[in-house]
Amino acid sequence: MxxxxxxxxxxxxxxxxxxxxxxxxxxxxxxxxxxxxxxxxxxxxxxxxxxxxxxxxxxxxxxxxxxxxxxxxxxxETPHPAPEVVEHAVKLLQPLRDELGLPPQPPITKFxxxxxxxxxxxxxxxxxxxxxxxxxxxxxxxxxxxxxxxxxxxxxxxxxxxxxxxxxxxxxxxxxxxxxxxxxxxxxxxxxxxxxxxxxxxxxxxxxxxxxxxxxxxxxxxxxxxxxxxxxxxxxxxxxxxxxxxxAGTSQLWRDALRNGAEHPTRVSRVYSGRAARGLVNEFMLRLSPHEHEIAPYPIQNALSGPIRRAAAQANRPEFLSLWAGQGVGLCREVxxxxxxxxxxxxxxxxxxx
Ligand SMILES: Cc1cc2nc3c(=O)[nH]c(=O)nc-3n(C[C@H](O)[C@H](O)[C@H](O)COP(=O)(O)O)c2cc1C
CATH class of the missing domain: 3.20.20.70 (Aldolase class I)
Known part of the structure; x- marks a missing residue:
């Protein structure tokens, strides 16, 4: 070359x-x-x-x-969000927490x-x-x-x-x-x-x-x-x-989703972290998408959705993970x-x- x-x-x-x-x-x-x-x-x-x-x-x-x-x-910059911003973000995520059996979101001091x-x-x-x-x-x-x-x-x-x-x-x-x-x-x-x-x-x-x-x-x-x-x-x-x-440290669930990536669309969305990011479309993305413009900014949303994504990983529920991938995902090689x-x-x- x-x-x-x-x-x-x-x-x-x-x-x-x-x-x-x-x-x-x-x-x-x-x-x-x-x-x-x-x-x-x-x-x-x-x-x-x-x-x-x-x-x-x-x-x-x-x-x-x-x-x-x-x-x-x-x-x-270290964020200092207004309490109502955090409260609204918590409210939007609560149905997903409920579904994964997580207790109510405890207060977060470090985002x-x-x-x-x-x-x-x-x-x-x-x-x-x-x-x-x-x-x-x-x-x-x-x-x-x-x-x-x-x-x-x-x-x-x-x-x-x-x-x-x-x-x-x-x-x-x-x-x-x-x-x-x-x-x-x-x-x-x-x-x-x-x-x-x-x-x-x-x-x-x-x-x-x-x-x-x-x-x-x-x-x-x-x-x-x-x-x-x-x-x-x-x-x-x-x-x-x-x-x-x-x-790579890519988790098993994520690897499985990438292996099938050619069959699935990717989209840019703010719903997981509060900052626009491209990933495979899944249930988390679709359910929160109607609220795209109400989502708290990064890193607030990221910190609040973190426990949901960790619980989803433990429960083998890729539909609630952030499955980041680029548009070329169908060309991934496993070597x-x-x-x-x-x-x-x-x-x-x-x-x-x-
Ligand atoms: C899973 C994943 C995590 C990423 N994390 C970072 C990061 O921490 N910092 C960064 O500058 N870019 C990050 N990127 C973006 C890459 O720097 C780069 O822009 C992107 O991977 C290029 O597109 P491609 O994935 O189609 O190759 C990440 C990309 C992926 C796929």
Whole structure:
């Protein structure tokens, strides 16, 4: 597969294939290290992790690979929701709690980890790359990462967001098309205005910024990688494609749903977490969809629906899980991550040679 010297030089990797960070289970040190060891770049998902867990996962990955890998965080402010916002969210979820035999929702005092503390842990641990979604860093935060020689990748779902990341000094931008699995990185406009398909978004972003663009969303094989390269992307970030790898922490119920993914639609919805995210349509999504615009924002809804999703997992009820998946889910392959990277490299080379 042709080497892209700009991306390879920047990241110190052989292949422009990045395994996406996948919070909620799929990302593991073993998955990230396997991808990095095969010449791509693995990512850890720290968005929902405590600072200690962030340090531990980076250390665990370092024990498995000497190659570069990324740690990802959600750029979030600690929320202080009005009591009526929480009460309404609890009321909407109560029928699902009842059905799973859960007691009434106890008060929640902590909705998410402190971003500042997560950021400190990231700085101290010095991964090769730090990637961010849901928001944008300040110039001084980017400088702090650069002082530690950590490269910065920001997620953009529109041209304006890509320009904003370039303006704060990011080294690269991950352009996330509407096809992508799980949460939208949107932070400037509404998610409805920011659902641009990967095929349109990549050339738009490539024309708008000078920093390297990483394409994400619905890329599942060498055809997708070659297409992204043709559209101007320096590399690709793939999530769904890695979810069935044995090294991924994807749960059994989730794996079963992904294996049947070709037969099922995906949709972007706010109902599970309060932030727009793409997943397989199931009963949870359909039942809460009429309330889409009343749902409490992330991370409030995420914290309140967490116990429901955990109880559903224990009760073998995938209809109440968040089954994140991208639109390419029907193309998932169940092979070890290192082998998948090698297959992808070979397929891409074949496509680019034809
Ligand atoms: C299960 C899952 C979890 C994800 N979690 C994160 C995350 O924690 N941080 C992040 O920046 N992106 C996350 N993403 C989005 C990916 O970075 C990427 O945009 C997406 O996987 C690309 O689309 P694809 O799944 O079709 O390959 C996640 C994607 C999936 C499928």
């Amino acid at each position: 042709p080497h892209d010297s700009r991306l390879a030089g920047l990241l110190g990797i052989e292949l422009p294939i990045l395994q996406a960070p996948m919070a909620g289970g799929p990302s593991t040190p073993k998955l990230a290290a396997s991808v990095s060891n095969a010449g791509g770049m693995g990512s850890l998902a720290g968005g929902m992790s405590s600072p200690d867990r962030i340090r531990e996962e980076i250390a665990a990955t370092r024990r498995l690979t000497e190659r570069p890998f990324a740690m990802n965080l959600f750029v979030l 998410c980890e402190s971003f500042d503390e997560q950021f400190e842990a990231l700085l101290e641990s010095e991964p090769a790359v730090a990637s961010f979604t849901f928001g944008i860093l300040s110039e001084s935060q980017v400088e702090a990462l650069h002082r530690r020689r950590i490269l910065v990748s920001g997620t953009a779902t529109t041209v304006a967001e890509a320009r904003a990341w370039q303006a704060v000094g990011a080294d690269m931008v991950c352009a996330q098309g509407a096809d992508a699995g799980a949460h939208r990185g949107t932070f400037l406009d509404s998610y409805e205005n920011s659902l641009i398909g990967t095929m349109a978004l990549i050339p738009l972003v490539c024309d708008a910024v000078k920093i390297p663009v990483i394409a994400a969303g619905g890329i599942m094989d060498g055809r997708g990688i070659a297409a992204a390269r043709m559209l101007g992307a320096f590399g690709v970030q793939m999530g769904t494609a890695f979810m069935l790898c044995p090294e 070890p991550a290192g082998e998948l990277v090698r297959i992808l490299a070979r397929e891409t080379q074949e496509m680019l040679e034809t």
